[in-house]
Amino acid sequence: MDAVKANGIVLHIEDRGPRDAPALVFVNSVGTDFRIWDAVVPQFPDHRTLRYDKRGHGLSASEGGDSIDAHAADLAALLDARGIGRATIVGLSIGGMIALALSHLRPDLVDRLILCDTAHRIGTTESWQARIDAIRTAGVASIAEATMERWFSAAFRAEQPERVAIARNMLSRTPADGYLSACAALRDGDLTAVAQAVAVPALCLCGTADTATTPELVRSLAALIPGARYADIPGAGHIPCVEAPDTLARLIRGFIEEAPRG
Numbered sequence: 382m383d384a385v386k387a388n389g390i391v392l393h394i395e396d397r398g399p400r401d402a403p404a405l406v407f408v409n410s411v412g413t414d415f416r417i418w419d420a421v422v423p424q425f426p427d428h429r430t431l432r433y434d435k436r437g438h439g440l441s442a443s444e445g446g447d448s449i450d451a452h453a454a455d456l457a458a459l460l461d462a463r464g465i466g467r468a469t470i471v472g473l474s475i476g477g478m479i480a481l482a483l484s485h486l487r488p489d490l491v492d493r494l495i496l497c498d499t500a501h502r503i504g505t506t507e508s509w510q511a512r513i514d515a516i517r518t519a520g521v522a523s524i525a526e527a528t529m530e531r532w533f534s535a536a537f538r539a540e541q542p543e544r545v546a547i548a549r550n551m552l553s554r555t556p557a558d559g560y561l562s563a564c565a566a567l568r569d570g571d572l573t574a575v576a577q578a579v580a581v582p583a584l585c586l587c588g589t590a591d592t593a594t595t596p597e598l599v600r601s602l603a604a605l606i607p608g609a610r611y612a613d614i615p616g617a618g619h620i621p622c623v624e625a626p627d628t629l630a631r632l633i634r635g636f637i638e639e640a641p642r643g
């Protein structure tokens with residue numbers, strides 16, 4: 382178990398692999414902690430891999446974090462604290478928005494962007510406000526069942542009910558304050574201009590069964606980013622690092638090997 386103080390708060394992290402190897406940094410979606418990358422990270426023993434529970438999630442401190450820029454400032458401070466000068470950033474959902482924001486805030490830190498199941502704008506002001514209101518009334522657990530239907534394909538839910546059950550526990554145990562802050566960041570976050578200004582190689586990925594950020598939406602993100610590529614993750618829902626880790630790792634490795642650092 383490791384921790385670092387960055388941007389004024391304590392973040393729960395895992396920093397493994399050779400210190401002088403190229404760095405791969407993983408950024409989570411809302412309602413998840415860094416365990417979602419458990420089956421992906423070991424596939425990169427030749428890299429330094431850094432993953433963390435973003436503010437308000439997992440074991441990290443839970444105050445604040447109600448803008449995408451605030452999360453990007455946390456990530457920048459984390460990279461500085463760990464002495465990582467440049468990295469390939471892999472961001473899932475809100476994590477992809479945080480990765481995009483980092484490329485704007487601190488372009489010196491970003492070699493490449495791998496943007497999974499994410500977009501320049503996810504949902505609408507109304508949909509996030511409705512979720513905030515529901516959670517204020519009935520708690521995070523009240524949205525767990527509907528969320529599992531977005532996170533995982535129907536086939537995965539039928540075949541792997543135990544793994545869906547622990548994912549549901551992870552979501553339900555997310556501090557309400559942290560989850561609500563992330564919803565506010567999503568409600569107000571629009572990275573359209575940031576995406577259009579990306580100046581490093583970018584790969585956009587999406588599970589073909591993702592109903593939260595559909596392949597069509599993720600393709601529209603790729604169309605905004607100069608020179609970005611797009612690839613499907615066949616059959617996966619919104620959390621391919623859990624549902625299809627081998628496919629995701631293969632796509633990440635292929636991109637790293639082909640795309641020059643920015």
Ligand SMILES: O=C(O)CC1=CCC(=O)O1
Pocket residue numbers: 409410411412473474475476503528531567593619
């Ligand atoms: O849990 C969801 O609704 C899917 C999602 C949207 C943004 C994010 O980070 O996850």
